[in-house]
Amino acid sequence: MTLQKNAAAVRRFAKLARFGAWLQNLPNKLVPPPSRLLQIGSAFWQSRALYVAAKLDIAGALADGEASAETLAERVAADAEALYRLLRMLAAMDVFEEVSPRRFRNNKLSSCLCPDHPHSVRAMVLMHNSPEMSRPWFEQLEQGVRSGGVPFESAHGQAFYSYMDRNPEFDALFGQAMDSVEALSGDSFVTDFDWSRFERIIDVGGSKGAKSLAILKHHPHLKALVADREQIIQGAAQFWKDQGEGAVLQRMSFEACDLLQSVPKAGSDKDIYLLSAVLHGFDDGVCIAALSNVASAAAGPDATIAVMEMLMPDRRADIAATAFDMQMFVNTRGRERTLDEWRRLFDQSGLVLREVVGLRTFGKILVLRAAQSTDQGGAGRCDSVN
Numbered sequence: 001m002t003l004q005k006n007a008a009a010v011r012r013f014a015k016l017a018r019f020g021a022w023l024q025n026l027p028n029k030l031v032p033p034p035s036r037l038l039q040i041g042s043a044f045w046q047s048r049a050l051y052v053a054a055k056l057d058i059a060g061a062l063a064d065g066e067a068s069a070e071t072l073a074e075r076v077a078a079d080a081e082a083l084y085r086l087l088r089m090l091a092a093m094d095v096f097e098e099v100s101p102r103r104f105r106n107n108k109l110s111s112c113l114c115p116d117h118p119h120s121v122r123a124m125v126l127m128h129n130s131p132e133m134s135r136p137w138f139e140q141l142e143q144g145v146r147s148g149g150v151p152f153e154s155a156h157g158q159a160f161y162s163y164m165d166r167n168p169e170f171d172a173l174f175g176q177a178m179d180s181v182e183a184l185s186g187d188s189f190v191t192d193f194d195w196s197r198f199e200r201i202i203d204v205g206g207s208k209g210a211k212s213l214a215i216l217k218h219h220p221h222l223k224a225l226v227a228d229r230e231q232i233i234q235g236a237a238q239f240w241k242d243q244g245e246g247a248v249l250q251r252m253s254f255e256a257c258d259l260l261q262s263v264p265k266a267g268s269d270k271d272i273y274l275l276s277a278v279l280h281g282f283d284d285g286v287c288i289a290a291l292s293n294v295a296s297a298a299a300g301p302d303a304t305i306a307v308m309e310m311l312m313p314d315r316r317a318d319i320a321a322t323a324f325d326m327q328m329f330v331n332t333r334g335r336e337r338t339l340d341e342w343r344r345l346f347d348q349s350g351l352v353l354r355e356v357v358g359l360r361t362f363g364k365i366l367v368l369r370a371a372q373s374t375d376q377g378g379a380g381r382c383d384s385v386n
Helices: 007-024 026-030 032-042 043-056 060-061 068-076 080-090 122-128 131-147 151-156 160-166 168-179 210-218 236-242 282-301 319-331 339-348 372-377
Strands: 067-068 097-100 103-105 200-204 223-228 252-256 271-276 304-310 351-358 363-370
Touching: 007 026, 007 351, 026 032, 026 097, 026 160, 032 043, 043 060, 043 080, 043 122, 060 067, 060 068, 068 080, 068 103, 068 304, 080 097, 080 351, 097 351, 103 160, 122 168, 131 319, 151 319, 160 168, 200 210, 210 223, 210 271, 210 282, 236 252, 271 282, 282 304, 282 351, 282 363, 339 351, 363 372
Parallel strands: 200 223, 200 271, 223 252, 271 304
Antiparallel strands: 067 103, 097 103, 304 363, 351 363
16 A cells, blocks of 8 residues: 555646756756856856855844845944845845845845744755865865765865764754755655554654654654764754754654664564665665665564655756755765666665655655565565656
8 A cells, every 4th residue: 555645746746846947947048058158157156145145144134124234234243335245146136135225124035044934944055055065066076077086075084974073063064954954845755655654753864853853743643763873862852842842852762873883673563764865975885784774673573664865867857956966976975866776775785665655845755665574475566666
C-alpha cells in the first residue's frame, strides 16, 4: 500500500515547477546573448548585496515600519549614503521597497530576512555567502574542475565536516541554516507522506529535529528520536524549550550518534528512519557505509527507511537542481543523484527501494526496506516506484 498522499496536488506542483523552470530560462531567449552573459557573470554582485543586507539585519531594523536611509544607518551602524545606495540596488531587485525618495520598508521578499519571520532564510543567506563557503567558489573552483578535487578542501585545508567540528561559530551558523530549510521546502514532507502508519521516527542526521517536530505536530500519536552529532544534540532540547515547544518536546528524545559507526536500532516495524538531505553530502563509498548501518539497525524488526533527497533528472536538469549539485561539488565529496544512481547505492547497501513518494517541493522521499526483511516477507520490489 502506498505511502503517497495528495497525489493530484503533487502532480500539479510538478507541472508548475516545470513551467517555473521555463520562465526562469526566458531571459536567455529575450536578452541579447552578450548582455545575458554579462548579467550572469555579474550575478554575484546581487548575492553579495543581499548578504550584506542580511549581515546588517536591515530587515530586522525595519520590522513592520518604514524608515529613511539616514535613520536606518543609525540603527545598523552604517554610513547613510552607502546604505542608501545598497538599498536602492536591492529595491531594484524587488528586495525592500522604496516608498518615497530615500525611504524604505520591507516587502514580501525582504521580510523573509527578518530573524523572527516564520519563513526566515536569513541564516541560509549568511551561511551560503559566508567566507567559509565563498572562498572555495572564488579561489578554487577552476582547480577543482581541472583536478576533480574538492574546492572547499583546497581552500581550507580540511574536509567540510571536519572544518565544522573545529569551528563552532560556523558550525552553529550551518545548524541555523539547516533549521530554516522548511522555509524553502514547506511542509509537504509532512502532508504528502503518510506518517500515520508509524509510531516512532528515528531522525538520523536531523540536526535539532525540526522536521521531526513538524511531523509530530500533525500526528499526536507519534514519537521521535533525533540522532546527530554530540555538539548539535546537546543543546537541542533547550533550544526547543526556548522556542515554546514544550508540549511536543515531551514526545521527542535525543541521542548522539555517528552515522558512519552505528545508528539507534529500531524497536518494531512501526519505526521509520528518516534521513533528510544527509546522504547527498557523501561520496558513494561513505553513502554505502551509512546506508548499510541503517539497514542493519532496521532489519531485525523490519522497520521502514525514508530517505528524503533531490532526484536529479537523467537529462535537462533545471538551474536549481544543477546549482545544488555544484554546491555539493564545491564543498563536499557528495552529489545530487539520479534515481538509477540511488538504486545502485541501495543495492550495494542491502536495501530495496519500495516507493518514490512525490512532494510539493524540490525533494522526494525514497522508501526503503532492508533486503533480508523483504526477502523473508516475500514482498519484492513495489510497483509504485516511478
